[in-house]
Amino acid sequence: MIAIIDYGMGNLFSVSKALERLGEPYLITNKKDEILLADGVIVPGVGAISDAMRLLNETGIADVLRDYAASGKPILGICLGMQLLFEASEENGGCRGLGLLPGTVVKIPGVTTQGEMYKVPHMGWNLLQLRRQSAILKDVEEGFAYFVHSYYVTTETDEIILADSLYDVCVPAVVGKNNVFGTQFHPEKSSMTGMKILENFTVLVSEGVSVK
């Protein structure tokens, strides 16, 4: 059973429907005991990271997710949900994240080092470049994924970047360390490539992988 975290932000319906297509049982919840009992957790999210962190802190879910990650069971953050896994964000004057992965969330510049303007949000299909082998990328071939975001992760811990995409800057697209994973794109909206990554996550969940 996968718990999809409902903290008031995010397209829960699309993620849950994708799990249904994979035949994976899930529940949508914001309850501490239900989350801690789940075999895997998905943190969705769209919108502003400061609003999301405020909601997660107010409801106590932030601490529950930290405990969950510490238990070694698989956790997957999607889009804003992935950004929440990191230490901090500079969005709207800055805020702290869950701190499960090392790195900071910063704005996509919108202008190249040569002074050429480009569009933000990074919205559309971009090529995933596979960087490292990981269970979450098993049998995933280089393909396109659907991104919608204005901020991206920067990290000095290069080994957590499993795949990336180029959009002027190098955008970490799939990140992972031990049992904590994230995708900057929406796997549930990324056709075959995305569905394969979600399927890999459900395999990790069913195998009860505890890699901490």
Next chain:
Amino acid sequence: MLTKRIIPCLDVKEGRVVKGIQFVQLRDAGDPVELARFYDEQGADELVFLDISASHEGRKTMVDVVQAVAAELAIPFTVGGGIHTLDDMKKLLRAGADKVSLNTAAVNRPELITEGAEFFGAQCMVVAVDAKYDQDCGTWVVYTHGGRVKTEWKVLEWVKEAVRRGAGEILLTSMDCDGEKKGFDIALTKAVSTAVTVPVIASGGAGGASHFSDIFLEGKADAALAASIFHYKETSVAEVKAYIKDKGVYVR
């Protein structure tokens, strides 16, 4: 680098897909879920559903259509038409739509864009603009109510205002080109695309594959939308993509 997107548009009336030629004639062209699956398999990058139901019941049906499509589709889709309140947006986005598109309601009350952007994020907010060239003004002017009402807004001013208020994407329809099948409005699209910092979807006028390469290479569009040429199988998404790829357009 982002690929250029090809977006089939499905006009939905009382739960069925129809297509207006120059906003007037209508022909029934099928079931929304069937068509959505068909376009997904063909390589469509996204879909737009435009609800043209006149009745309250018709619009309620749209929520069911959205839910049925969301259950089926692993690509993003936008819903527009008849959205006037934050509550309307909530219903559609919770039913599984990825973005909502505002047109008349945004012109009538631009604050609505901001309200939606603050609640859902700018990436969910598409502002649809129906544009028509005006000889007297010497530029394009915004029309609302399905192209029936001329407004005071010049297109280039309105799109900047819409983005300032939180629009994450502009769906730009050329009323001059719509239904003519002689190609997209390159001058209009280029003017808008270079005026705003968000992606622009060109719409209106697609009659063949070469029109798509033109609008990407010359019109600076980020995405191109078409309806009837896909629905009536005059060409396919796959054919268009193969053609424009050959012309040097980066596609998925």
